[in-house]
């Protein structure tokens with residue numbers, strides 16, 4: 001590629017009026033199960049912004065619903081689980097999944113790959129810790145206190161749950177790769193709630209099972225979390241090719257921590273997009289310069305696009321990254 005590639009986490013979503021229009025009256029989970037809608041929504045930001053990759057329109061809880069968990073995605077809240085997991089018997093409610101359980105994803109990915117041509121489609125899934133946090137808390141949490149109570153107090157149950165989640169995640173990602181996804185991203189969005197020691201002991205082995213399990217898939221593996229400054233060294237050991245970094249850690253420092261054999265992805269603060277353009281441009285140029293010290297850099301935000309972001313700023317940012325990084 002003649003320039004630094006750029007895409008945005010949550011590029012397909014509420015910042016786009018065409019997204020709000022097509023989703024009108026259709027539930028989030030229902031829309032994820034309709035290949036025609038998934039294809040259209042995934043393509044919207046590619047058409048509008050000229051980003052270098054598409055990310056599948058889906059959600060990290062889609063494979064959990066396919067595994068038999070009664071859950072919903074509530075606008076303004078996030079995933080809500082009807083009967084949270086608290087005991088051994090609850091873990092048994094999580095069935096392993098096969099490609100047949102997520103046929104709509106297989107179909108959507110195939111349609112997308114045909115439409116996208118040379119532009120890669122990024123498949124994704126939630127990592128065991130982040131998925132476990134929703135299943136145990138029953139919804140979003142600020143403290144993860146129930147999740148941590150299980151992790152510290154009932155390690156056998158914790159490991160059984162995370163092992164099952166790793167298998168579900170692996171099957172979900174394998175389905176996407178088999179259908180033609182050109183890269184995968186494992187979202188451990190909430191891992192930043194942990195110390196390095198606890199991450200290494202209770203979480204890393206399960207995320208590694210997923211990432212190492214995809215070693216033979218032949219596609220780049222991206223591993224991302226928020227608030228991971230103290231975890232980057234450990235995340236670099238989990239088995240990914242690219243580590244996604246939030247805005248708190250400069251990419252040159254992150255590159256040292258994750259190891260010199262890995263690329264970095266990130267990390268413009270999504271809130272910077274609400275500042276005047278001169279600020280956006282200066283910050284984007286700083287991110288490019290810092291990313292230049294890693295063996296590879298994929299430009300992105302440090303977390304997802306916020307819903308009320310002006311989409312025109314995103315388009316302008318893509319142009320800037322393409323121009324400023326042309327070698």
Ligand code: CP3
Pocket residue numbers: 008009010011012013014023028055056057058059060061073074075076077078079124187189304
């Ligand atoms: O990046 C993309 O454009 C692809 C689509 C995507 C969605 N969710 C669509 C979505 C991706 C990659 C995700 C991943 C996801 N889902 C994560 C990891 C990424 C991250 O942000 O850290 C997490 C933690 C979730 C769980 C989840 N689902 C949350 C926190 C929310 C937001 C709740 C809200 O309304 O504020 C969702 C819902 C969701 N997932 C929406 C979209 C477009 C909004 C649903 C709507 O439009 O009503």
